[in-house]
Amino acid sequence: MDLLLLSNSVLPGTEYLEYALPLLKAQLGGRRKVVFIPFAGVTQSFDAYTDKVRLALAELDLSITGIHTVDDAPAAIAAAEIVMVGGGNTFNMLKNCRERGLIEPIRQAVNNGALYVGWSAGANLACPTIRTTNDMPIIDPGGLDALNLLPLQINPHFTNALPAGHQGETREQRIRELLVVAPELEVIGLPEGSWIAVQDGHAQLGGDKPALLFKASQPAITLAAGHHFF
Amino acid sequence: MDLLLLSNSVLPGTEYLEYALPLLKAQLGGRRKVVFIPFAGVTQSFDAYTDKVRLALAELDLSITGIHTVDDAPAAIAAAEIVMVGGGNTFNMLKNCRERGLIEPIRQAVNNGALYVGWSAGANLACPTIRTTNDMPIIDPGGLDALNLLPLQINPHFTNALPAGHQGETREQRIRELLVVAPELEVIGLPEGSWIAVQDGHAQLGGDKPALLFKASQPAITLAAGHHFF
Numbered sequence: 404m405d406l407l408l409l410s411n412s413v414l415p416g417t418e419y420l421e422y423a424l425p426l427l428k429a430q431l432g433g434r435r436k437v438v439f440i441p442f443a444g445v446t447q448s449f450d451a452y453t454d455k456v457r458l459a460l461a462e463l464d465l466s467i468t469g470i471h472t473v474d475d476a477p478a479a480i481a482a483a484e485i486v487m488v489g490g491g492n493t494f495n496m497l498k499n500c501r502e503r504g505l506i507e508p509i510r511q512a513v514n515n516g517a518l519y520v521g522w523s524a525g526a527n528l529a530c531p532t533i534r535t536t537n538d539m540p541i542i543d544p545g546g547l548d549a550l551n552l553l554p555l556q557i558n559p560h561f562t563n564a565l566p567a568g569h570q571g572e573t574r575e576q577r578i579r580e581l582l583v584v585a586p587e588l589e590v591i592g593l594p595e596g597s598w599i600a601v602q603d604g605h606a607q608l609g610g611d612k613p614a615l616l617f618k619a620s621q622p623a624i625t626l627a628a629g630h631h632f633f
Numbered sequence: 634m635d636l637l638l639l640s641n642s643v644l645p646g647t648e649y650l651e652y653a654l655p656l657l658k659a660q661l662g663g664r665r666k667v668v669f670i671p672f673a674g675v676t677q678s679f680d681a682y683t684d685k686v687r688l689a690l691a692e693l694d695l696s697i698t699g700i701h702t703v704d705d706a707p708a709a710i711a712a713a714e715i716v717m718v719g720g721g722n723t724f725n726m727l728k729n730c731r732e733r734g735l736i737e738p739i740r741q742a743v744n745n746g747a748l749y750v751g752w753s754a755g756a757n758l759a760c761p762t763i764r765t766t767n768d769m770p771i772i773d774p775g776g777l778d779a780l781n782l783l784p785l786q787i788n789p790h791f792t793n794a795l796p797a798g799h800q801g802e803t804r805e806q807r808i809r810e811l812l813v814v815a816p817e818l819e820v821i822g823l824p825e826g827s828w829i830a831v832q833d834g835h836a837q838l839g840g841d842k843p844a845l846l847f848k849a850s851q852p853a854i855t856l857a858a859g860h861h862f863f
Contacts, residue, residue, distance in 0.1 A: 446813055492810050534769065534772075536769070542777075560801040565796065571641070577768065577771075578769070
């Protein structure tokens with residue numbers, strides 16, 4: 404299994420996906436043929452989203468096909484060397500993937516050796532469920548189960564800060580609610596600028612910040628940068 | 634229709650539901666018999682949540698029954714003068730209400746003259762759907778449709794601020810995504826400390842802050858404190 408799961412797409416002061424370029428370079432190997440899944444993009448067209456990613460990754464010399472442009476999407480996924488899933492609204496993404504019958508083809512492609520790259524909502528899709536998304540439920544995804552490529556629930560864009568004076572739940576409080584109704588899950592609070600890379604059966608925390616691991620009925624566990632999950 | 638829909642439960646420097654006491658007093662009339670719906674409470678027991686509300690509202694001399702304690706919940710709702718729905722996790726609340734067959738009984742009770750009081754998740758439940766909740770989807774609610782007592786989607790705890798340095802979507806960006814996939818909806822960004830009161834066929838914005846009205850393909854409209862919706 405070969406996964407690159409990024410918390411987010413942009414770091415302050417850098418271009419779109421710029422911080423991901425060296426990570427992608429390191430993990431690509433000889434693979435160049437990408438299907439891009441743009442369905443998390445809601446306020447931009449799927450074409451525009453695909454073009455934006457092409458531009459951001461131009462120096463990698465990839466061949467990027469938007470999955471919305473092909474007639475036989477499962478076949479295109481089966482033939483892909485890289486499955487890339489962009490961020491945006493997780494509910495809209497999962498609904499589209501489910502309705503178009505892409506869940507099982509993506510899982511199979513990755514099990515057969517394709518590299519899975521996802522950021523934000525795309526990182527969530529690789530988890531057992533999307534129950535740790537921060538997004539608004541703008542549409543019913545037809546169930547919360549996702550790809551289950553990784554045995555951890557990523558909470559992307561993790562921060563426990565609230566805007567000054569705000570009375571809403573903190574991120575940890577929200578995750579604690581999840582762990583009451585689903586104590587079998589383990590949740591990684593993945594800060595912006597961090598990622599999880601899975602290669603050769605091992606998973607490592609990337610980036611220069613610690614992440615938090617939340618388990619039911621236990622205090623949060625701090626995972627140092629570079630932590631090996633398994 | 635008689636509704637009191639509060640953005641949240643606590644204002645800084647005040648006790649739980651303290652700011653709601655004068656509003657409740659003004660809208661109760663002679664009604665005292667309350668069923669309380671505690672299902673949004675996840676990290677506290679339904680008993681503890683009901684007791685907390687009883688304590689907070691003690692000076693109103695209400696008779697408050699937790700709906701989880703009665704054998705025939707639909708009958709208890711039908712006999713209630715006030716249906717009160719507390720905040721917490723909206724998904725857990727809707728799932729429980731749906732599975733226990735309470736959606737239609739609550740709607741009927743309110744149509745028959747019961748006062749509906751909801752805060753945060755409880756305010757969301759009164760809307761056409763829960764698609765404007767801020768909560769984490771910790772459990773599948775079996776569909777996003779809600780009570781539809783008000784023809785507006787409330788976004789509770791509304792703020793467009795992000796924690797410093799955070800790259801996630803603003804609240805307005807999230808609402809804009811909703812309005813792309815559901816342009817028929819109208820969304821009220823209801824700041825903390827504000828509420829919507831519906832009485833005698835009229836709906837008014839309460840509190841001392843403006844709220845924002847979001848419609849598809851239009852800039853946000855500022856609604857002054859005291860605004861009459863209809």
